[in-house]
Amino acid sequence: MCGIIGVIDRARQRMDGTGIRAALSEMDERGSGEGAGYAVYGAFPDFRDYYAIHVFFDNLHETKPLVEEELSKWGVIEHDEAIPTYEQASLRKVHIPWRFFFRPDPHLMPRSITPEDDVVMHLVMKVNTTIPGALVFASGKNVAVFKASGWPDEVADFYRIQDYKGYLWMGHNRYPTNTPGWWGGAHPFNLLNWSVVHNGEITSYGTNRRYIESYGYQCTMYTDTEVVAYLFDLLVRRHGLSLETAVKAFAPPFWDEIDRMPEREKEIFRAIRLAYGSALMNGPFAIVVANDESMVGFTDRIKLRPLVYGVKGNRLYISSEEAAIRTMEPDVEEITMPKAGEPIIGRYVA
Amino acid sequence: MTIGSVPLRYKISVDHDQCMLCGRCVENCPYGVFRTERDRIHINSRVCVACHRCIAMCPRDAISLAERPVDYRSHPLWTPQVRESIYNQARTGKIILSGMGNAQDYPVIFDRLVLDACQVTNPSIDPLREPMELRTYIGKKPSVLEFGRENGETVLETRLSPNLMLETPIMIGHMSYGAISLHAQQSLARAVKKVGTYMGTGEGGLHESLYPCQDRMIVQVASGRFGVDIDYLERGAAIEIKIGQGAKPGIGGHLPGEKVCADVSCTRMIPMGSDAISPAPHHDIYSIEDLKQLVRSLKEATEWKKPVFVKIAAVHNSAAIAAGIARSGADAVVVDGFRGGTGAAPRVFRDHVGIPIEAAVASVDAKLRTQGIRNEVSVIASGGIRESADVAKIIALGADAVYIGTAALVAMGCRVCGTCYRGLCPWGIATQRPDLVARLDPDVASVNVENLIHAWTLELSELMGAAGINSIESLRGNRDRLRGYLLDEGIMKVLDVKPVGA
Secondary structure, three states: OOEEEEEEEOOOOOEEOHHHHHHHHOOHHHOOOOOEEEEEEOOOHHHOOOEEEEEEEOOHHHHHHHHHHHHHHHEEEEEEEEOOOOOEOOEOOOOEEEEEEEEEOHHHOOOOOOHHHHHHHHHHHHHHHHOOOEEEEEOOEOEEEEEEOOOHHHHHHHHOHHHOEEOEEEEEEOOOOOOOOOHHHOOOEEEOOEEEEEEEOOOOHHHHHHHHHOOOOOOOOOOOHHHHHHHHHHHHHHOOOOHHHHHHHHOOOOHHHHHOOOHHHHHHHHHHHHHOHHHOOOOOEEEEEEOOOEEEEEEOOOOOOOOEEEEEOOEEEEEOOHHHHHHHOOOOEEEEOOOOOOOEEEEOOO | OOOOOOOOOEEEEEOOOOOOOOOHHHHHOOOOOEEEOOOOEEEOHHHOOOOOHHHHHOOOOOEEEEEOOOOOOOOOOOOHHHHHHHHHHHHHOOOOEEOOOOOOOOOOHHHHEEEOOOOOOOOOOOOOOOOOEOOEEEOOOOOOOOEEEEOOEEEEOOOOOOOEEEOOOEEEEEOOEOOEOHHHHHHHHHHHHHHOOOEEOOOOOOOHHHHHHHHHEEEEEOOOOOOOOHHHHHHOOEEEEEOOOOOOOOOOEEEOHHHOOHHHHHHHOOOOOOOEEEOOOOOOOOOHHHHHHHHHHHHHHOOOOOOEEEEEEOOOOHHHHHHHHHOOOOOEEEEEOOOOOOOOEEHHHHHHOOOOHHHHHHHHHHHHHHOOOHHHOEEEEEOOOOOHHHHHHHHHHOOOEEEEOHHHHHHOOOOOOOOHHHOEOOOOOOEOOHHHHOOOOHHHHHHHHHHHHHHHHHHHHHHHHHOOOOEHHHOOOOHHHEEEOOOOHHHHHHHOOEEOOO
């Protein structure tokens, strides 16, 4: 199950979290009250050039100094603060959410073409694999992530997401099977500026994980969702593919369709399937992924999970349920169900 | 003091009430077990090899066979096989020859691995209703793609290397004309052409009757270079350099002169009746850089149009060797496990040298990935693939495709008697004797082999569908969908699989 939603304002007009809270709660039928979360782009205008490294600490006196020490080796912590929380009747502060605004030193990754990103990625992997009691759950610039174990409205109120504004919001209502109650297991999943909300199960996880790990990523979240973020990071940021091409690698057309395409396209799709066969994501899923430039939604190649989108003005809405979109924007136009594997992409115009 | 005779290995008996004296057993047995005397079938069980030809041909089910009718004093260490080998070697002073694959009682890893299926949280996919893709490409694949713009359209700038396109990840391995009969090769060739896959020629040249199927043949270049000329290389769909073989790693091959009839002599390009001896190493390959030269020479000779495979026996260090091969410019590495079959091998090699294919593929795939060169080569697994589940499991461990050998022969009637080296195969498979070869009808046998590959392909689709996977590339290296059942911790670490229940 799980319910997902994403909205992007292509003109970068900021929205507060009230709308998405209501929309996500509309899909409670798809969740179990054991995990919900939100991501918002444009949340930290004052720190827009710093990586907002979000950490769940089990305690502050023991693990926080270790994380600070690790960060200080690779750059400068400009500012850090406890993420404000407001305990709810049924949602206690199991972990202590913290955020660091961090500027990495690019000279420390001399061989990289994206040294700052690579420093941060290295830090995320390092902290998550070597410091017990600390989990980096977000690491993008100007991106805030709020997640916990609870119903969407409880999690929203726990963090008071209505106090934040951004031009892209994503939300996830979780029905966990694997790691119920674990805050780290809630979505959105974030790495650098990639955020993912995901409904489904990736049956090719083992293949995708082996592939991604051979490029230095380490899967630490016990969930198939994180490979989606890593795969996007690899194909789009490191290999320089367009979003459309990356989605075509993840949910490619069937060979029967490729065989019928005109020569130029056939060559392209054949090459995509040959080169990126291990990146193909199989099994039932609907996914919404965001980065700095855009938001993209797509499903598996036979559409075993629902996905609809709607447009209103500059805003593109993608969700599991039409009802959720209508909750957020009653006057939404062009509600459409995309075909299996077809990417729905919203890009900023401003 | 003489050693005396060793006890019978098999005992044949005839139910004389059932027997109607038709004489089919007498005609069919090339080993001379049966003779008719005074209206009765007489039997010499000592020469029986358990090929089952008589049993299959008897219209009255009158013949029965018992293995080891004479007991030895039982002993867990000094088994009857061990004792008999000693008697034979004490008498002859020679190396013991054997056929087929490893006959030692090692645990079979395949049988300790179980596959996964979907329940509730994700739907299984019904291959009868949804597309199921088993198409497999064998060859070098780019790791990164580059695109450009031309007249406002996206174009691919990366040049792709030649790949073989298979409709199913099952190919037939290299069994030469000489080791098997022409009818057997013709049957296999027609079957692979029909199902859209490929087969190997073995090191025996390409007989002209196989030219119509040449686009489905992988021509082999082995240490004897038999049958190799530019015409041969150009006819094949791909070229395979054979370094070693799972049944006898580290040693060469020997086709006895009696099997080199006129036709075999022409195809192999050697004099009639002469022994065809393939040396243990290639005498122009004494190191990995020499292999690179041969790979490039073969590609240059065929204008870089054909993939070149390199086949090695699965040995302790095969992962590092495969990494070397991946850097040689080769397009695929074939790893042949220690259960691989053969026409003839010294028994000590067949049973004691090499490692199982499951462990070899797991370590080869892991090594290639760690070094970031997995896309440089395809990995073809062979040696002891007995059923579709083995295919699914080895692909989940990291192979791109498999070669089957023994299974294809069994589909044509082979009973795995392991006496191929005698050249008297009563099924017309591993023989060159014209009357025996005539027993194998390519019209029938090709359909049997085709049926087998088709049936396995269907089973593979069902297994994938049950696992919620609709494309073979999502099964490849997906060790998450395997669990080890009563495998020890060490081997599970090598295979990188979790135990059942975990």
